[in-house]
Amino acid sequence: MTPDVDAAMGRALALAAAAVEWGDTPIGAVVLGPDGTVLAEAANEREKQGDPTAHAEVLALRAAARVHGDGWRLTGTTLVVTLEPCTMCAGASVLARVDRIVYGADDPKAGAAGSLWDVVRDRRLNHRPQVTGGVRAEESATLLRAFFRRQRGL
Numbered sequence: 001m002t003p004d005v006d007a008a009m010g011r012a013l014a015l016a017a018a019a020v021e022w023g024d025t026p027i028g029a030v031v032l033g034p035d036g037t038v039l040a041e042a043a044n045e046r047e048k049q050g051d052p053t054a055h056a057e058v059l060a061l062r063a064a065a066r067v068h069g070d071g072w073r074l075t076g077t078t079l080v081v082t083l084e085p086c087t088m089c090a091g092a093s094v095l096a097r098v099d100r101i102v103y104g105a106d107d108p109k110a111g112a113a114g115s116l117w118d119v120v121r122d123r124r125l126n127h128r129p130q131v132t133g134g135v136r137a138e139e140s141a142t143l144l145r146a147f148f149r150r151q152r153g154l
């Protein structure tokens with residue numbers, strides 16, 4: 001893991017922790033440019049915005065496209081996210097032409113980067129981002145566990 005990616009995961013974890021403050025599931029995402037600089041970052045804002053598509057990855061990809069300077073294409077970028085992307089976010093990463101996805105915890109219930117589905121490496125697609133999972137996974141899983149425990153009032 002390069003220092004850039006490790007630092008980005010640290011930032012994504014901090015964003016994830018912040019999402020809890022407004023009642024969203026703790027998930028954070030950072031998009032790194034080809035040179036490793038941060039292009040954009042976001043936390044999950046589904047509850048905050050009342051928007052079913054306001055996942056951290058989608059918000060970060062949209063913001064990154066606004067500053068990347070290649071229209072909607074995010075060629076050469078890395079999406080760093082605390083939880084394995086769902087089908088929507090995996091699909092958005094493919095459509096955005098992200099080069100690489102680095103994620104923290106696996107999501108056996110909805111993960112689309114290898115757990116339940118593998119949208120990002122489907123051979124029928126002509127763009128397939130490289131995937132690295134399990135980066136600082138325990139920190140991400142701890143945030144999620146604490147959140148769901150509170151949700152259930154335990």
Ligand SMILES: [Zn+2]
Nearest residue numbers: 055086088089
């Ligand atoms: Zn998602």
